[in-house]
Amino acid sequence: MNKSISFLSLLGVLVLLSAFSSDNCEGYFPYKEGTRLEYTSYDKKGKEEGKMIMTLQEKKSTDAGLEITMATEIVDEKNKEALNGSFGIRCEGDKFYFDMSNMIPAEMMESMGEMDMEITSDYxxxxxxxVAGQTLPDGTMTIKAGLNGVNVMNMTVLVTDRRIDGFEQVTTPAGTFDCMKYSFT
Structure with missing residues (x-):
């Protein structure tokens, strides 16, 4: 479930990215705070599996570009909330950056209780x-957990072989969208 939710979160961000392909940072995201985006996922038979609802909480300009805070809510097929949280994204020049640590649900961090957690990650x-066929830089995230000064866990997540596979139009009940196909291991 957590892997699916992390993937859905990343997918939502990629849809935002692919929907506004331009070299203007503001083109990546909705312009207005409070704007709500809803993404519904379906199984192979077309049955609804859940939704991800993202709301632009805050947008601020920086010297380097733009920083956005998005609130997220993920609900199951019965419209029951499964997870909620927020994540930050940024745009500088003609590049969009997503902090890999945003892929860890807040509930997972809270479940660690009294453990000391240290997360380091790439964007x-x-x-x-x-461009179709374009390769992208790899990403790494390291999670260290300790209790009373004793290291009890080290975990490294690698996102490698990142590539733009191509582009296609996807038709949904909300309309037809130009989308970027992206793969990684």
Missing amino acids: LEFPANA
């Missing part, structure tokens, strides 16, 4: 003007 980079 996954996406170009504004992607």
